[in-house]
Amino acid sequence: MSYATVLDRHPDLSAAMARRATACCLNFGPDCRDEWLVREWRRQFEHAAQSLSTGFSGLPEPLDFFYTVNTAPQFPAGVIRDEPVIVFQFDTGLPAIAYGDDVSPTFAHELTTFILGAATIFKSLHDAGFVLRQLPLNSVVWNRAARRYSFREGLGIAPIGHSNFHPRIGFPMIMPQWSAPECFDAEAEITPASDVYALGKTVLALLGHNIPRTAVLPNVHDAVEGLERRFGNHVPDRIRRLLLLALHPDPHQRTRDMDQVVGMLFDGDAPVTPPTPPLFPQASHIATKTRPRAPQKPLRRGPSAGPRGAKGGGHDRKGPHGGA
Amino acid sequence: MQGTFREEHDQVIDRDVRVFSHDGREFRYPAVLGGRYEPVGIMAIGGFGILLHALHRRIFDRHVLIKAALVGTHELARPRNAALPEALQEARRRMEHERKMLLHGRLRHVGAIPTLIDWFDDVNPTVRGPHVDPDGQPFTNDDPSLWRDSRYLVLGHIDGVQLDVHCRSDRFRRAWLAETKVLGMYLAATLQPFHMAKAFGNAAIHFVYQDLKPANIIVTRVSGHYHLIDFGSFAVVGPGGPQLADAHTEGYAAPERGRISLADSCHPRIDVYSLGVVLSQAIQWGSGADSAPVDAPIDSLPVPPEWKTFLGRCREPAPDVRLQSMDQVLTCLGRLRA
Numbered sequence: 001m002s003y004a005t006v007l008d009r010h011p012d013l014s015a016a017m018a019r020r021a022t023a024c025c026l027n028f029g030p031d032c033r034d035e036w037l038v039r040e041w042r043r044q045f046e047h048a049a050q051s052l053s054t055g056f057s058g059l060p061e062p063l064d065f066f067y068t069v070n071t072a073p074q075f076p077a078g079v080i081r082d083e084p085v086i087v088f089q090f091d092t093g094l095p096a097i098a099y100g101d102d103v104s105p106t107f108a109h110e111l112t113t114f115i116l117g118a119a120t121i122f123k124s125l126h127d128a129g130f131v132l133r134q135l136p137l138n139s140v141v142w143n144r145a146a147r148r149y150s151f152r153e154g155l156g157i158a159p160i161g162h163s164n165f166h167p168r169i170g171f172p173m174i175m176p177q178w179s180a181p182e183c184f185d186a187e188a189e190i191t192p193a194s195d196v197y198a199l200g201k202t203v204l205a206l207l208g209h210n211i212p213r214t215a216v217l218p219n220v221h222d223a224v225e226g227l228e229r230r231f232g233n234h235v236p237d238r239i240r241r242l243l244l245l246a247l248h249p250d251p252h253q254r255t256r257d258m259d260q261v262v263g264m265l266f267d268g269d270a271p272v273t274p275p276t277p278p279l280f281p282q283a284s285h286i287a288t289k290t291r292p293r294a295p296q297k298p299l300r301r302g303p304s305a306g307p308r309g310a311k312g313g314g315h316d317r318k319g320p321h322g323g324a
Numbered sequence: 325m326q327g328t329f330r331e332e333h334d335q336v337i338d339r340d341v342r343v344f345s346h347d348g349r350e351f352r353y354p355a356v357l358g359g360r361y362e363p364v365g366i367m368a369i370g371g372f373g374i375l376l377h378a379l380h381r382r383i384f385d386r387h388v389l390i391k392a393a394l395v396g397t398h399e400l401a402r403p404r405n406a407a408l409p410e411a412l413q414e415a416r417r418r419m420e421h422e423r424k425m426l427l428h429g430r431l432r433h434v435g436a437i438p439t440l441i442d443w444f445d446d447v448n449p450t451v452r453g454p455h456v457d458p459d460g461q462p463f464t465n466d467d468p469s470l471w472r473d474s475r476y477l478v479l480g481h482i483d484g485v486q487l488d489v490h491c492r493s494d495r496f497r498r499a500w501l502a503e504t505k506v507l508g509m510y511l512a513a514t515l516q517p518f519h520m521a522k523a524f525g526n527a528a529i530h531f532v533y534q535d536l537k538p539a540n541i542i543v544t545r546v547s548g549h550y551h552l553i554d555f556g557s558f559a560v561v562g563p564g565g566p567q568l569a570d571a572h573t574e575g576y577a578a579p580e581r582g583r584i585s586l587a588d589s590c591h592p593r594i595d596v597y598s599l600g601v602v603l604s605q606a607i608q609w610g611s612g613a614d615s616a617p618v619d620a621p622i623d624s625l626p627v628p629p630e631w632k633t634f635l636g637r638c639r640e641p642a643p644d645v646r647l648q649s650m651d652q653v654l655t656c657l658g659r660l661r662a
Contacts, residue, residue: 012443013427016524016525017424017427017431019427019430019431049383049384050384053380053383053384053386054386055386055387055480055481057544057546057547057549058547061439061441061480062383062386063439063441063442064382064383065382065383065384066382089439089480090430092430092433092434092435093433093435120547121547124546124547127546143435143436144435144513146435146436146510146513146514146549146550147506147509147510147513148435148436148549150435
């Protein structure tokens with residue numbers, strides 16, 4: 001995706017009153033030679049823009065949507081026209097910046113306010129049947145007058161409960177760095193838990209953790225434990241526990257939705273509801289191109305695995321007492 | 325959204341027109357406004373404007389609000405009324421002023437105000453009619469200059485309720501003192517950038533809201549965020565003195581508005597007074613009272629003593645003793661426990 005700050009050239013507007021806006025369009029890179037892919041991505045972009053146009057508090061307000069000519073020289077002739085562009089209101093406010101090592105006495109309060117503000121926006125989306133899938137740290141802004149957080153971008157929006165193979169849901173709108181692993185799994189389902197994972201990553205980034213460019217966040221325990229070494233008691237236990245549960249790679253073992261996030265924020269000892277059973281087959285109401293997953297071969301370890309050294313045994317066939 | 329509509333074709337304008345009924349009055353608007361907006365209902369009617377709920381046909385039928393100028397019934401009650409052109413001119417001037425104030429809000433980086441998406445001129449079939457004169461005879465205003473170029477503002481959709489309704493809800497009453505503090509912080513932080521004198525063109529100007537009252541504050545249903553509306557109430561204060569300093573509502577206006585001229589009393593502290601009254605009412609509604617008189621004694625409010633001191637300094641009748649700016653209000657509010 002490409003974002004640009006643009007000026008409104010409305011004929012009624014004098015130069016002094018010209019207002020800024022943010023224009024957004026697809027960024028194809030070397031993939032623009034594939035005509036089918038270009039059409040497919042554009043359709044996904046349109047669906048995301050349509051979902052965002054529903055209007056959500058805390059997400060950017062679309063001002064205009066139009067098609068233009070893409071002048072990239074390597075574009076195939078059939079797709080030069082009809083490049084969709086959406087224009088948002090320029091969101092004023094201070095961008096959220098990762099904390100350094102020195103924290104203020106109100107650090108814990110600020111952190112709680114951040115999580116609560118983001119959770120409120122996510123909750124309104126979830127209630128309307130959408131998930132955002134990603135929350136880059138630089139897209140979060142604090143509006144002083146409104147005393148609330150808002151998000152500068154929202155084109156990762158997608159309907160809840162669909163498989164990632166749904167033609168309306170695209171990958172180009174999201175970045176693995178800020179999204180949950182299931183957003184890149186064709187057989188998985190996108191749920192509010194995906195946003196919980198995205199929020200967890202953003203909070204870690206806010207706390208200065210270097211987020212890798214992969215969907216799965218490795219060494220979550222180390223990262224969360226590292227917060228204690230870095231910030232001491234300034235990061236409350238309940239937030240550390242929340243991060244551990246929010247960043248579980250399995251969505252069924254993760255904090256389920258924003259209600260639970262807010263519950264844990266104010267009462268860290270509140271029991272988290274047991275994990276919901278996996279919904280299988282995933283997104284059965286739509287046609288997918290996948291086959292049912294083949295049953296996994298059980299690992300032959302333990303008492304039922306048979307004697308060591310037998311055919312098909314484990315990798316330790318030649319243990320300290322076996323073999324030649 | 326209130327009311328339903330019927331659609332008919334206006335031969336003179338040569339457009340399909342939707343007729344909306346609201347409180348016994350009929351309002352007519354083109355079925356497609358400005359070539360891209362489709363009005364579907366009436367959201368609210370104020371003193372000078374009407375808010376239409378519409379669909380933006382170019383952006384996936386998204387919901388928007390369209391503000392149209394409202395002309396009084398008495399101006400439309402007689403054929404060839406000489407007062408009508410003047411009233412229409414005044415209505416257009418107010419719409420222009422509101423548009424500029426919304427743009428100034430964006431220029432001054434004020435958040436949580438309605439988003440001005442677009443503005444355009446189009447026909448206004450409500451002005452054309454048909455109307456009925458006092459003798460029961462139907463008539464229409466056939467002069468095209470009256471209804472041809474009416475100004476419309478397109479605003480972002482806000483699904484919310486007025487402040488008084490919100491303050492009576494369980495959501496507000498669960499933590500009414502903390503919510504009142506949030507409301508006060510929002511109003512003060514929103515009005516403070518408008519009160520600051522800033523260079524614009526060749527002069528430094530600032531703005532005074534003048535008409536702060538619960539009816540001009542909308543609270544969104546889902547997120548519970550506050551939004552100040554009706555930006556036509558702002559007075560513009562420049563080197564030549566205040567302009568448009570005539571908007572105020574009895575009970576919420578500072579006492580000096582009645583004693584000295586409206587222009588002379590146009591100072592940011594009149595907004596501080598109105599803020600004090602609004603917060604006092606929010607406290608009354610939040611603490612369980614069904615009615616909230618604007619002149620309720622501060623000592624009767626069920627709040628800690630430091631809150632009473634703060635509200636007393638906001639509602640001080642003597643303008644020089646009152647808190648002078650929203651900066652001072654923010655400082656005082658920040659120290660209050662809730």
